[in-house]
Amino acid sequence: MYLSGKNQVIERINAQPETIEKIYLNKGKHFSLLNIILAMAKKNDVECVLLSPKEFSRLSSNIHTQGVIAEVKDFSYTKLEEVLNLAEQKKYALIALSNLTDPQNLGSILRSCACFGRIALIIPKHRSVVVNSTVLKVACGGENYVPVIQVTNLIPAFSEIKECGYWIGGCVANEGNDITQFKLPWPLCLVIGAEGRGIRKGIIRHLDFNLTLPMPGKGISLNAAVACAIFCYEIMRQRKVYKK
Structure with missing residues (x-):
């Protein structure tokens, strides 16, 4: 499963970092945002991958990702x-x-x-x-x-x-x-x-x-x-x- 966009990904890092497999970041977007997410990911031991704009576009054609996509584990239901x-x-x-x-x-x-x-x-x-x-x-x-x-x-x-x-x-x-x-x-x-x-x-x-x-x-x-x-x-x- 994938999450995209600043708010979704930051919320997941804060709340459930253990459910994140990897975060993909578009190097051509929002330098300050990249630094924030990189710092948060490092603190929570989450792997980040920096991609060129061309590489990132292959990952997602969605223009509303804000340059950040997180690959996460399948949703875990509660008993x-x-x-x-x-x-x-x-x-x-x-x-x-x-x-x-x-x-x-x-x-x-x-x-x-x-x-x-x-x-x-x-x-x-x-x-x-x-x-x-x-x-x-x-x-x-x-x-x-x-x-x-x-x-x-x-x-x-x-x-x-x-x-x-x-x-x-x-x-x-x-x-x-x-x-x-x-x-x-x-x-x-x-x-x-x-x-x-x-x-x-x-x-x-x-x-x-x-x-x-x-x-x-x-x-x-x-x-x-x-x-x-x-x-x-x-x-x-x-x-x-x-x-x-």
């Missing part, structure tokens, strides 16, 4: 039990994604979860997007701070989650509890479906409650990534209010 077994005061809120197949959406969701903190993602192995280079590019380093759990099937995972005391809520377009008026139970797992398709029918009977975003404007739906960012904000806000 569900690692998150569930945390002490009460360290528990994550969980966001489970149903029907999501767009890597751009997953990347944006990862970025939001990283920004609001202490949120882990759950994705199914089948009929779902996986963490790939497109996801990492959109996430802008968020993948370094958010546990992503890949499960064979969401429904058995929900049984395990409930056994650990979690409440499971579904985020729906209509007829759910108004998120701005609803006190979220803790520990919490929210299920978010893809725009247009929503949450799989087989999952709905496992939900303890439904939540809806109040949208008094025109009847245009939000995509999963935008809706998730709002729900993540509300999780963070209520954590502060109720000291969860």
Whole structure:
């Protein structure tokens, strides 16, 4: 897998240098940036390769690399039990994604979860997007701070989650509890479906409650990534209010 661009690569060096195989730098670009990355790489024992502009262009035709590309190990998913077994005061809120197949959406969701903190993602192995280079590019380093759990099937995972005391809520377009008026139970797992398709029918009977975003404007739906960012904000806000 590859990361490209200054922010992504610097974030990965800071957070997970051990996952970087090699960094390629374009000698014809941004001298000051090269020095910063070379210094950071040396400090963290990461190999750097300086390439001429012609050599670098063979490596990537993407004009938005800012002259830096990192070859990284395949994304490492977190095991569900690692998150569930945390002490009460360290528990994550969980966001489970149903029907999501767009890597751009997953990347944006990862970025939001990283920004609001202490949120882990759950994705199914089948009929779902996986963490790939497109996801990492959109996430802008968020993948370094958010546990992503890949499960064979969401429904058995929900049984395990409930056994650990979690409440499971579904985020729906209509007829759910108004998120701005609803006190979220803790520990919490929210299920978010893809725009247009929503949450799989087989999952709905496992939900303890439904939540809806109040949208008094025109009847245009939000995509999963935008809706998730709002729900993540509300999780963070209520954590502060109720000291969860």
